[in-house]
Amino acid sequence: MKELLRTKGFKSTPQRELIFDCFFSLGKHVSVDELYQKVRELDPSVGHSTVWRNLKLICLLGLAEEVNIGDGITRYDRTTPKPHGHFFCRSCKKLLEFDVGSVMGALVEAAHEFEFEPDGYKIEIQGYCSDCRQDGRTNDVATGSANDERKA
């Protein structure tokens, strides 16, 4: 890791190494705060902004990318050799990955038709995972006030 940083022109610091290590050990879709907590367990002196900056650096290095599922929290997802999509469970907030190999062709083609030069794909399916689907939730609008979907 030290080598990668050097070759890209970044310095290696204890905090940075720790943050990188923690990020890759967590290995799932983490938010800044989740990573911050993890880092803090091992070194409580590391600041929030340092974690944030290094998470950005990880993205800049191409090792991760941001995932926005619309709940206002940015998560960071390790880049994988194969592109993948996400299932986002509205109930338990779980994020599951699934293979999107079968749809990439069509997307690339669509981009081509529009003369659009793609450099990123986000495929997200929202709904309820197998653990949560029994709750039978509906989007019946008549049962609530204009604002009560926030807690849903």
Added chain:
Amino acid sequence: MKELLRTKGFKSTPQRELIFDCFFSLGKHVSVDELYQKVRELDPSVGHSTVWRNLKLICLLGLAEEVNIGDGITRYDRTTPKPHGHFFCRSCKKLLEFDVGSVMGALVEAAHEFEFEPDGYKIEIQGYCSDCRQDGRTNDVATGSANDERKA
């Protein structure tokens, strides 16, 4: 519109009617502020929070849904009979729609495999549109500091 509101248990107010009308006349991916500006042209007394609340209500009624492209601004997209994906140009921030009929089958199937009950799909392709692709931007990481991707 008045009827739809009534049947769902919401009141019809001049502001609400105006906001709904403006939203559907704009008819594209609008942010709260864009809609607020439009509404203000016709009635400067309408408040920001009223626009926001009614945009939420429009979503709650199933007439629109939120689109998050990761730039921190929530946009609202009229629900269409056919699902569609978005091209998001990193340069000019334009949002273009494209048909995703050809990939829906695979996505539904993927959801089924995971026993996931989908109720929403987001397919977004990021990159550069035909007007912007000549800028030859690269993601060369060595050329900048850890933070300079923000302005990209």
Added chain:
DNA sequence: ATTGAAAATGAAAGTCGTTTTCAATTGGCG
């Protein structure tokens, strides 16, 4: 090993879109 320029850090503050609060107003059923 020492040094100095540039980069990195940490605490705190700033930013900005979103959301809530609350008092006043209004819609609509009885």
Added chain:
DNA sequence: CGCCAATTGAAAACGACTTTCATTTTCAAT
């Protein structure tokens, strides 16, 4: 018409993200 609950508007609160700045640290060149 009169009441009650829904709605409104202004302002404040909220919260995640981002920047600032003084201090510390890294690392290449002595």
